[in-house]
Amino acid sequence: xxxxxxxxxxxxxxxxxxxxxxxxxxxxxxxxxxxxxxxxxxxxxxxxxxxxxxxxxxxxxxxxxxxxxxxxxxxxxxxxxxxxxxxxxxxxxxxxxxxxxxxxxxxxxxxxxxxxxxxxxxxxxxxxxxxxxxxxxxxxxxxxxxxxxxxxxxxxxxxxxxxxxxxxxxxxxxxxxxxxxxxxxxxxxxxxxxxxxxxxxxxxxxxxxxxxxxxxxxxxxxxxxxxxxxxxxxxxxxxxxxxxxxxxxxxxxxxxxxxxxxxxxxxxxxxxxxxxxxxxxxxxxxxxxxxxxxxxxxxxxxxxxxxxxxxxxxxxxxxxxxxxxxxxxxxxxxxxxxxxxxxxxxxxxxxxxxxxxxxxxxx
Amino acid sequence: xxxxxxxxxxxxxxxxxxxxxxxxxxxxxxxxxxxxxxxxxxxxxxxxxxxxxxxxxxxxxxxxxxxxxxxxxxxxxxxxxxxxxxxxxxxxxxxxxxxxxxxxxxxxxxxxxxxxxxxxxxxxxxxxxxxxxxxxxxxxxxxxxxxxxxxx
Numbered sequence: 001x002x003x004x005x006x007x008x009x010x011x012x013x014x015x016x017x018x019x020x021x022x023x024x025x026x027x028x029x030x031x032x033x034x035x036x037x038x039x040x041x042x043x044x045x046x047x048x049x050x051x052x053x054x055x056x057x058x059x060x061x062x063x064x065x066x067x068x069x070x071x072x073x074x075x076x077x078x079x080x081x082x083x084x085x086x087x088x089x090x091x092x093x094x095x096x097x098x099x100x101x102x103x104x105x106x107x108x109x110x111x112x113x114x115x116x117x118x119x120x121x122x123x124x125x126x127x128x129x130x131x132x133x134x135x136x137x138x139x140x141x142x143x144x145x146x147x148x149x150x151x152x153x154x155x156x157x158x159x160x161x162x163x164x165x166x167x168x169x170x171x172x173x174x175x176x177x178x179x180x181x182x183x184x185x186x187x188x189x190x191x192x193x194x195x196x197x198x199x200x201x202x203x204x205x206x207x208x209x210x211x212x213x214x215x216x217x218x219x220x221x222x223x224x225x226x227x228x229x230x231x232x233x234x235x236x237x238x239x240x241x242x243x244x245x246x247x248x249x250x251x252x253x254x255x256x257x258x259x260x261x262x263x264x265x266x267x268x269x270x271x272x273x274x275x276x277x278x279x280x281x282x283x284x285x286x287x288x289x290x291x292x293x294x295x296x297x298x299x300x301x302x303x304x305x306x307x308x309x310x311x312x313x314x315x316x317x318x319x320x321x322x323x324x325x326x327x328x329x330x331x332x333x334x335x336x337x338x339x340x341x342x343x344x345x346x347x348x349x350x351x352x353x354x355x356x357x358x359x360x361x362x363x
Numbered sequence: 364x365x366x367x368x369x370x371x372x373x374x375x376x377x378x379x380x381x382x383x384x385x386x387x388x389x390x391x392x393x394x395x396x397x398x399x400x401x402x403x404x405x406x407x408x409x410x411x412x413x414x415x416x417x418x419x420x421x422x423x424x425x426x427x428x429x430x431x432x433x434x435x436x437x438x439x440x441x442x443x444x445x446x447x448x449x450x451x452x453x454x455x456x457x458x459x460x461x462x463x464x465x466x467x468x469x470x471x472x473x474x475x476x477x478x479x480x481x482x483x484x485x486x487x488x489x490x491x492x493x494x495x496x497x498x499x500x501x502x503x504x505x506x507x508x509x510x511x512x513x514x515x
Contacts (some may be wrong), residue, residue, distance in 0.1 A: 158484070206444075252419075253415065
């Protein structure tokens with residue numbers, strides 16, 4: 001394929017802007033609020049930011065998982081956070097809100113709607129994540145052994161060390177930097193300034209992963225408003241545009257993948273056009289510290305790129321929302337003028353199995 | 364409501380279902396029951412273990428079943444000092460991605476080694492099945508892999 005054809009293939013047909021973003025406090029355990037109560041202030045804030053109501057949007061898409069909460073069809077109940085009368089076209093992905101955002105973006109590309117609300121929520125605290133996340137694995141060969149998410153990530157980290165692509169010191173440095181950056185993020189759950197030498201005295205949870213390389217267990221929610229056409233200009237003086245968007249997946253067979261690389265991220269980055277211009281900021285959804293190394297390589301980011309100024313998923317990892325938050329955080333950097341062009345990434349599945357890449361640009 | 368008054372109760376949600384494992388996964392699981400390890404030939408002639416009905420790289424149908432193992436090589440591993448209740452072994456063990464002899468992909472299982480200094484990438488291990496009468500055609504029919512030349 002010629003370069004021009006490749007460019008045309010990934011051309012965004014209709015500019016869509018991130019008009020507003022909001023997220024809850026991210027906390028270890030919120031047992032004072034149900035999902036609707038968690039979402040209501042977030043949805044209220046995402047509308048109030050730009051002075052609109054639900055009557056100004058045309059479509060709602062959410063991302064969540066009933067497995068976390070232990071309540072069937074919890075996503076239907078969650079709609080009460082927005083209000084369901086009069087009826088409105090609505091959809092749900094049993095995925096991180098970043099994929100709900102993708103679905104809404106595709107619908108906006110079709111041109112039949114001009115505005116959409118995307119939200120996601122994850123309460124990780126009620127259940128046992130080690131067992132719940134084992135259930136996302138292959139049900140014949142993997143899940144019956146109950147490999148927990150830390151163990152599976154540790155296999156990837158070991159492979160990375162063996163390949164000479166990273167060391168335990170590198171992982172600790174990523175964790176140290178991320179949680180130090182999180183000190184300036186009022187929504188962060190884990191924020192502190194602890195040097196690498198101290199972190200390396202942590203015990204192994206599953207070697208080679210020490211406690212500091214793991215994401216926190218987080219309850220949280222997030223919401224975003226997307227706008228196209230006149231509404232994009234109406235709701236913002238300086239819109240943040242989505243200029244590239246793609247997601248790809250790899251085989252569910254852990255032993256059939258090279259765990260030290262992320263071809264699905266690289267493919268999504270290519271289609272989204274990450275390399276078409278300089279990147280100032282990257283918000284990467286790397287729940288385990290070592291995964292930042294893999295993503296940085298797959299996205300082709302050099303050392304000049306600021307990575308996860310929010311602290312990333314190591315500072316707060318509300319499952320099903322942490323990916324959407326990456327996109328919201330990247331958009332915020334552009335809206336504030338700190339960055340002109342940013343890339344945001346979301347992941348799903350074990351060891352970065354599925355990856356979404358979103359390129360954002362200001363004007 | 365003050366935080367101390369939040370009520371807590373345990374709640375179990377289950378989605379019970381049974382699965383048909385089909386001609387390829389079914390053959391592998393039946394093989395385990397019989398104490399054999401099977402792979403399947405993929406589109407490019409590579410041998411995929413554990414086997415799938417399609418080649419994950421191309422999506423093409425896979426071909427004939429071939430016997431692999433019983434030995435193999437550790438491609439990556441992770442030491443679990445404190446096993447969780449549902450883990451396959453109750454004592455400290457290693458998860459490992461094991462490329463069985465004759466296979467081109469690796470399979471996840473556990474290695475029963477004495478400590479983290481007794482397992483390494485590149486080590487040879489061999490399968491240790493449960494007694495024939497205890498095998499039911501499931502991954503747990505393999506009790507563990509053990510270091511080659513070591514004691515089971």
